[in-house]
Amino acid sequence: MSIPEGYAGSVLVIDLAKQEARVEATGAFFQAYGIQPRLWLGGDAIITKVLWKDFSGPIDALSPENEIIIATGPWTGTAAPWASRAMLGCISPETGGFGSGSFGWVFPPAMKYAGFDVIIIRGRAKKPCYVFIDDGAITFKDAGRIWGKETGETVRAVREELGERYEGEIRVLSTSVAGEHLVVYAPPCADGTSCPGRAGAGAVMGAKNLKAVAVRGTGRVPVHNAAKLLDASREAIELYFSDPGITLWQEHGATTYLLSLVDSRVSGTHVRQNALAADYPHLRNVGCMNCPAGCYHWLQVKKGPYAGTRQLGGHMTFVFSGLDNLRLDNLDALIYYERLCQELGLDPASFSQVFSWAAECFQRGFLTENETDGLTLRFGDEELVWEVMRRVAYRQGILGELLASGVAAASVKAGKSSQEMAPHVKGKPYLLKDARLQALVWALGFLTSPRGGDWLRCHNLFELTYQPHDRDTFPAYLSATCDEVYRTFMDRVDIPFELRKKMFGHPPMIDQKWVKSLNGKALLTVWSENLVGLFNSLVTCMFCATGQYLLVGVGPTIFSKILDHITGCETSYDELMRVGERLFNAQRLLNYRLKHWDRKDDRFADRSAYEPAQRGIWKGHTIPWEKLLNEYYKLRGWSDQGLPTLEKLKELGIEDMASALQE
Secondary structure: OOOOOOOOOEEEEEEOOOOEEEEEEHHHHHHHOOOOHHHHOOOHHHHHHHHHHHOOOOOOOOOOOOOEEEEOOOOOOOOOOOOOOEEEEEEOOOOOOEEEEEEOOOHHHHHHHOOEEEEEEEOOOOOOEEEEEEOOEEEEEEOOOOOOOOHHHHHHHHHHHHOOOOOOOOEEEEOOHHHHOOOOOOOOEEOOOEOOOOOOHHHHHHHOOEEEEEEEOOOOOOOOOHHHHHHHHHHHHHHHHOOOOHHHHHHHHHHHHHHHHOOOOOOHHHHHHHHHHOOOOOOOOEOOOOOOOOOEEEEEOOOOOOOOOEEEEOOHHHHHHHHHHHOOOOHHHHHHHHHHHHHHOOOHHHHHHHHHHHHHHHHHOOOOOOOOOOOOOOOOOHHHHHHHHHHHHOOOHHHHHHHHOOHHHHHHHHOHHHHOOOOEEOOEEOOOOOHHHHOHHHHHHHHHOOOOOOOOOOOOOOOOOOOOHHHOOHHHHHOOOHHHHHHHHHHHOOOOHHHHHHHHOOOOOOOHHHHOOOOOHHHHHHHHHHHHHHHHHHOOOHHHOOOOOOOOOOOHHHHHHHHHHHHOOOOOHHHHHHHHHHHHHHHHHHHHHHHOOOHHHOOOOOHHHHOOEOOOOOEOOOOOHHHHHHHHHHHHOEOOOOOEOHHHHHHHOOHHHHHHHHO
């Protein structure tokens, strides 16, 4: 099969048991797995197709049978903006279903510069090892002396042993102690900075005796028209910087931009003060390779109990989960929490939710000191949080063992009453304890996400940052009211006008009435999920896309222009959005094959989600989840059971996957 420009040209298949590596041409690999580049692009779509062919039924995710798949896309490693991403997938140890996560910094481009679009890792090594990809040369290294080391020390040790010639020449994706101890939600970490979370791939690496994958790449990625690619990239960046909130974004960062607007107790103001007080003050954020406006901060704690802590981060999952689930109320503690999560290799959402669940169970008497090894579980106790994190990462004691199994499994062990307050869908915890606080579209996305309860496969700030007149914080930061900013957004957002009318009314408008209504929410969820599927297949960053953080204008229209100049194919808005829709349907079928997930599983385990909300925009009201799901399934072209119909699969050109419906 011939493939377009934009692909490195090779696929690397690693057998850890045999300590062998095989290189295949990307075209031959795509043909073997039924991957037509134009229909699937790369990234998450490749992972889905590989898992579909390789697994016809459920497996033990921590057995040698599971696979780790690292997949770039045509976007990765090019001159396009936000071109630093890849997807990493496997069968999730936390859910038993589909799992993947996006990550960036520099490992993904380095992988393509070494010549590889995809890396597949199979089997289990007899003893701890790591793999070094040095352009086309693949070697297996003994990891005995770094087994048991945390993330930062692992990265430094690997680079030192391999003899990099300058700092950062060799990029390292590694698992840490939580992965080695098979904590089911442990992610790996790239260069100690960017983690493909939510899939538990760090635990899969630990089960395979794989400590790390290191890569040095010195090649290039072929593109169809470099000059026009640069022109289209410049257009995308100009659109990006026309956002009314871009200055606030640059100063306060992705997460703290939000926290500033909603007047959180820890906000971008605190982060800005920290940045300016650092030994080396920075006025702009730091980004992954080729990012025009980064979302990382250089953070530093100079005094107090966490003095000496330095962290490149300040990201949403860490800050929100620390604030809401653990109730850590100061920036220094949140900086330390983020660094400790990455050093130990713990997914912050899954850990913070299982901790929150355990603390509530302890308060209600469902867990006693017998199950907590004598600890008194409570919120807001920083030292207690750090102690529990370490016990979980090393599976120490009864409590460490319990919480390492994830909130769903832990709640089963603790009994029915604790199960009914466990914050998860299909075994996967969502970000905050009360799903209804995150706005209706995101919450509906928890129910339908292919990863289980998860907020990163459905995005929108249409509801989340909207501020009513009596508490509008926008003027203090953006020199415009909330309504003025939203009008600008609605005029320029990259959603076709007729579709906008169906979502937001005629004329399209976001106001307090719309925020509190059901109108358009199911349709917006479908559109957003398709958009996420698209940029996870290109692969590019969630923070560049329209509707993510009110970054107006950047979306499938400019994606199409950039992609055309990378690949030489002529695409359109509708064709690219169909890529995301195709992927979402394929993942639904894969999960049905693996777990028989359907409508019965599109439910919150936490019973309170079906009761009147105590706070937030739905305070005093019960959300009609079943009504929303009915509308959502109809819009998707799915059956009442919540599965794609044969007609829908034919429309998407994937009717061959209908076999899952008879299995």
